[in-house]
């Protein structure tokens with residue numbers, strides 16, 4: 341860690357935390373390989389629902405599809421939250437979309453007019469660039485009949501353009517870079533837990549994403565533009581038709597309507613951004 345990066349202030353985090361069952365206990369580390377890896381191991385040792393692991397830097401931060409998540413020290417947020425939802429395991433992937441919705445709400449509480457958009461299945465974009473990525477992973481062992489899940493979030497908060505490696509400077513952004521002012525990482529973290537808690541409770545009883553889809557649609561990066569999806573069984577291009585209550589994407593393609601359960605989505609930048 342560089343001496344100039346202020347460490348996350350636990351007191352400030354707890355001062356903003358209103359959630360009663362998510363975001364604690366808090367485990368804060370100057371450096372970790374991966375907060376997801378840490379929590380997966382803790383889950384195996386019986387860690388409770390709501391445990392939050394945060395690292396000032398990650399030396400092997402994991403992205404989707406075996407990519408690395410660039411995790412420089414002190415400026416951004418890298419965190420993971422452990423849940424043990426009592427729902428059928430097939431529902432667990434839905435939590436990625438719920439996490440993105442909660443993250444969006446958390447940021448808007450600190451900056452109500454930031455043009456945040458949701459990108460299926462689990463990214464948050466800001467002004468045509470990626471602001472945050474979410475990686476959900478399940479501990480291998482269930483607890484009784486319940487499968488756990490680790491929600492891993494990387495959010496670019498106070499990184500400057502120069503803090504990103506050259507290959508990300510055209511496609512990524514941070515809150516500071518876009519808004520021109522720093523954001524409180526402690527408050528963002530607490531507000532994420534505050535926002536997720538009621539969504540999570542509602543989702544556990546609904547067993548479906550149906551109550552949340554209107555909010556997703558209003559802020560959907562993929563609406564009204566062509567895009568491509570790289571799936572394990574090939575690339576497909578088309579436009580969005582919508583989502584099922586289980587969070588699968590319906591896409592209109594030249595070959596007909598496709599139901600997409602997973603894949604990397606690529607959009608072309610809109611002109612004038």
Ligand code: BTN
Nearest residue numbers: 374376402403404473474492494
């Ligand atoms: C993506 O590829 O978009 C997902 C990136 C997820 C990165 C976060 S950072 C905190 C947590 N720990 C990890 O190792 N990965 C996730």
